[in-house]
Structures are given as C-alpha cells and as structure tokens.
Amino acid sequence: MRLIDAKLLKLERFDDDTKIPPYAILSHTWGSAEVSLQQFEDAYTGDHFTRFQFEQMAGYAKIVMASKQALEDGYAYVWVDTCCIDKTSSAELSEAINSMFRWYKNAKVCYAYLEDIEAGISPPPDSGTVDESIRWNPKKLHIKNRLSEARWFTRGWTLQELIAPLYVRFYTSNWSLIGTKANLLAELEDITGIDADALDGEPPESFSVSKRMSWASNRTTTRTEDIAYSLMGLFEVNMPLLYGEGEKAFVRLQEQILLDDDDQSIFAWSPSASNARPCTLGISVFATSPRDFAHGDDFHSYVPHGEPPTMTNQGVRVDLPV
Structure with a gap:
C-alpha cells in the first residue's frame, strides 16, 4: 500500500500491513485532470516547468487539500486513489481493487470531497438521529436538497467509500465542512436509500444480498x-x-x-x-x-x-x- 506523506507530499510504500501508519483517505469523483502515480513521481524529479504544470492540475489541488486536512486532524499520511495505485500494472490494480473496501474501512477518517457543491452549506446540529422532527427541520432539508445534487452520490465506487469508513466528513468545492456521516444520517439515508444502521457501522453482511444490491x-x-x-x-x-x-x-x-x-x-x-x-x-x-x-x-x-x-x-x- 502506498501513502502520501502529507507534509512532504511524497509517496511512501508499506509492504507490511502491520506497519501501516494511521492515515486519512480521500473519496471523490474523477475529473479530466487527475494526477497519476507516474506524474506525481516525475513532478519531483523533473525540471521547474514540469513541476509548475503539475501543480496547475485540478487533481493536484485535491491532493494538497486532503493532505492539509489530514495534518490538521493529526494524521501524517493520506491515501488518494489517483496517485497511490500504479494503474499501468494490471496485477497492482487488481490487488488494489480487491483491497479497497478494507483500506477505506481501516482509514481513521474519510474526506468525501463534493467538487460540484459550492460553499454556503453550514454544518447541521450533531443529532446523529433519523428522528422525523429532525428530518423535517428546514435547515436539514436545505442541506439534503443541496447534497442530493452531488455527482458523488451517483457513482458506483463511492458506495463502498460511504459505507466502509466509520468516520466520513463531507466537504464543498472549496473544502468547507458540510457535515459528518454521523450528523447527516437522516439525509444520507433519504438520498441513498441505504439503511441508517448500515451507514452507522452495522456490518454489511447483516443485510440481505438483495438489499445490498439495491443500494447500487x-x-x-x-x-x-x-x-x-x-x-x-x-x-x-x-x-x-x-x-x-x-x-x-x-x-x-x-x-x-x-x-x-x-x-x-x-x-x-x-x-x-x-x-x-x-x-x-x-x-x-x-x-x-x-x-x-x-x-x-x-x-x-x-x-x-x-x-x-x-x-x-x-x-x-x-x-x-x-
């Protein structure tokens, strides 16, 4: 498993699972200017112009902001799928995809970056409930309506990235905090159709095969x-x-x-x-x-x-x- 040193912005490889340090993890939807592993490594060995071009990529900004947030949260490492997997190696790609759920589950915190949701949503009260009185709170309704517009909720890969980690935080396009999986439980259940218990840490195998399939x-x-x-x-x-x-x-x-x-x-x-x-x-x-x-x-x-x-x-x- 490769991780990004959040302070130095360099990749480190950990072949022994028992020695993987605590890490944060990014969940996002891919755009047209993501940073590959090769680009990430070449940028720090190439000339000044190569690095300048690299740092203008939209995908690089996500890596920088996720690393900055990880450091603020006390984590020295962060995992980002675009540059932490060598996708030119079919063997490594296969191993990574087969390990993905576990990697998200083992992360200390997951940052769900909703790049198509602009700032203007303030975090809701920390209710952690699906009580109907909370569900119909005007502020919570506004948040749900805004969240439901995010492309993130329509993509296949982000399903496991929502369920596997215990702690998930949602951020707008400028990295303003929207809320957490815990205090957005009712909204997330309504938007995704996923049972609140599954979002709140109940093991997926507790639910029928057909129910889990319906979530996708x-x-x-x-x-x-x-x-x-x-x-x-x-x-x-x-x-x-x-x-x-x-x-x-x-x-x-x-x-x-x-x-x-x-x-x-x-x-x-x-x-x-x-x-x-x-x-x-x-x-x-x-x-x-x-x-x-x-x-x-x-x-x-x-x-x-x-x-x-x-x-x-x-x-x-x-x-x-x-």
Whole structure:
C-alpha cells in the first residue's frame, strides 16, 4: 500500500500491513485532470516547468487539500486513489481493487470531497438521529436538497467509500465542512436509500444480498465491469479483474457471492426497463446489473434448510420452494 506523506507530499510504500501508519483517505469523483502515480513521481524529479504544470492540475489541488486536512486532524499520511495505485500494472490494480473496501474501512477518517457543491452549506446540529422532527427541520432539508445534487452520490465506487469508513466528513468545492456521516444520517439515508444502521457501522453482511444490491441500483460507473468490481468489498468477495468482459463481470460477482453466502434473496430481482432482454436470448437466474435489484430493499435474507446452491458446468443447481 502506498501513502502520501502529507507534509512532504511524497509517496511512501508499506509492504507490511502491520506497519501501516494511521492515515486519512480521500473519496471523490474523477475529473479530466487527475494526477497519476507516474506524474506525481516525475513532478519531483523533473525540471521547474514540469513541476509548475503539475501543480496547475485540478487533481493536484485535491491532493494538497486532503493532505492539509489530514495534518490538521493529526494524521501524517493520506491515501488518494489517483496517485497511490500504479494503474499501468494490471496485477497492482487488481490487488488494489480487491483491497479497497478494507483500506477505506481501516482509514481513521474519510474526506468525501463534493467538487460540484459550492460553499454556503453550514454544518447541521450533531443529532446523529433519523428522528422525523429532525428530518423535517428546514435547515436539514436545505442541506439534503443541496447534497442530493452531488455527482458523488451517483457513482458506483463511492458506495463502498460511504459505507466502509466509520468516520466520513463531507466537504464543498472549496473544502468547507458540510457535515459528518454521523450528523447527516437522516439525509444520507433519504438520498441513498441505504439503511441508517448500515451507514452507522452495522456490518454489511447483516443485510440481505438483495438489499445490498439495491443500494447500487441507481449508481453508474464509466466502465461496465466496474459496477461489479466496485461491489466486491460489500459482499466480501475477491475475484480477478477481466476488463473487456462487460456484463459478465456482474454475473461472475453473483456466482462468487453464491459460493460464500446461502442467502437466496440473490434471486429476488426483476429486469429493469433498460435491462429488458429479448426472449430469444433466454432467461438467466442471475441479474445483468444492480438496476435489476431496484426493489431488493423489500427482501430479507432467506437461507433454506436444504442443499445450498452450487455452481455446475450447466449453470446453478438450486432447491427452491414451490
């Protein structure tokens, strides 16, 4: 795992997990001028002009501000996905994506940077509740309406970045504090459809497979495969990345979930309008996208007493009540 020294703005690598220091972590949506690992390293070994160009990049400003905030919070290191992963190495990228949920969970604090939300939102009272009287407070309603406009809440990768860390702080485009996951619990539940208990630290495995899938039903990723890869941590699944496989990635994810979890709510889905398939293509027991689980929130875990589902070369063998 690589971390940025928040004071020196240099990368350090930690190969021994037991020696990883306390760190803050950044959650954000990617723009067109992000800083890669190679650019980050080259900027400090190149000439003056190279470094000047580097420091004008919008992605660099995010790194600087996240580092500054980490130092103010007493953390010497910060992790930023754009420059802490060597994306030219398929092996490293695969390892990083399979470790992502754990890295966010182990962070001391997560900074959720909402670059499309301008300043003007002041932090709400520290209620940490979903009480209806709080939910309809005018100030809280204003905050919810503003937050719901953020692109951050529509992206696939930010789902685990919201759930995994215990402490999350939300910042506007100029790094003004909006609030924390704790004091925005009601707003976040309304915006995302994620149960308040899940946001408040209840382990994801406490919720049915279909419910967890429903949390991703309104989210998108740039690459088709990433909607599956971004959910691996939420289901405690590890699998190799095969970019180019398209929707098969989501089918593979469901197959892996079945190997570890007997919860048959994984079959509680229906094709969304955008995912409707011609009858000539046949019907699969697996969904093609989290969108098919839009109503998965209605289903609880169901583990039958019979034989658990098994994968065969013919497909899935499963005993279902009729």
